[in-house]
Amino acid sequence: MKLKKELPLIGIVLLPFLYLAYVWNQLPAEVPLHYNIKGEVDRYGDKSELIMIPILLPLLIYVILSVVPYIDPKKQIQKMGNKYHDLKLILTLFMSALALFIIHATKSGSLGNPNIIFMIVGALYVVLGNYFKTIKANYFIGIRTPWTLESESIWKATHKLGGKIWFVGGLLAIICSLILDAKLNFMVFMGITVVIALIPVIYSFLLYRKEQKAAG
Structure with a gap:
């Protein structure tokens, strides 16, 4: 791991910790820790619990x-090179932004528009x-089913389809977050998430059955 390459990522990780430290004295002893789908507070707790947000x-x-790249037995993740580093940057940035949003919402005492979270996740x-199409077959990231791990061709085909479905599903989640009220959007978003998660799994199984029949 090259420290120079990791420094921007470490800075991104530290941002929520620094922001929490900055607003710490402005927070009351008890703060809102959970919101319902309408964005209303439904649980309060000690502000010390907030430290778990940037940690988790x-x-x-x-x-x-x-x-993960160092414990991957197939050493496939390391072969992704800069693609994997970019993916790590995106996921770390997303989690840091989400942590910042939650801490800010806690400070203001209101989640505001809950659809903002669904929009961010849609993005x-x-x-x-x-x-998806750049992820090499491995045991840690990607669409890991018994059938994609069994066959490299099934892995590639499943991730090619999965990439398209996740892209379209993400766009739909963003659009719905702009036009639907929070309660309805929550149900639509969960439906989109279930669909884009299940279709690639089912597709990988069907491809496996097809390969088995062809081999038999």
Whole structure:
């Protein structure tokens, strides 16, 4: 791991910690810690619990993505080179932005428009969809089913289809977040997420069955 290359990522990880430290004295002893789908507070707790937000979001993701290439038994992730570094940057940046948003919402005492979160996640789906086709077969990231891990051709075909579906699903999530109310948008967003997660899994199974029949 080259420190010079990692410094921008480390800076991104630290941003929520620094922001939390900056607003710490402005926070009351008890702060809102959970919101319902309407953006209303439904649980309060001690402000010390807020430290878990930057730990569980940007820091944890950064650590996991930094370690994975070294424990990948197939060494496929390392072959992705800069593509993997870009993916790690995007995911770390997303988690840091999400942590900042949550801390700011806690400070202001209101989540504001909950659709903003779904819009951000939709944008992440779009970006990940573009990266799916570059992910080499491995045990840690990507659409890891028993059938994609069994066959490199199934892995490639599944990720090619999955990339398109995630891209379209992300765009739909963004559009719906702009036009629907929070409650309806939550249900639509969950539906989109389930669909884009399930279709590639089913597709990989069908491809496996097709290969088995062809081999038999």
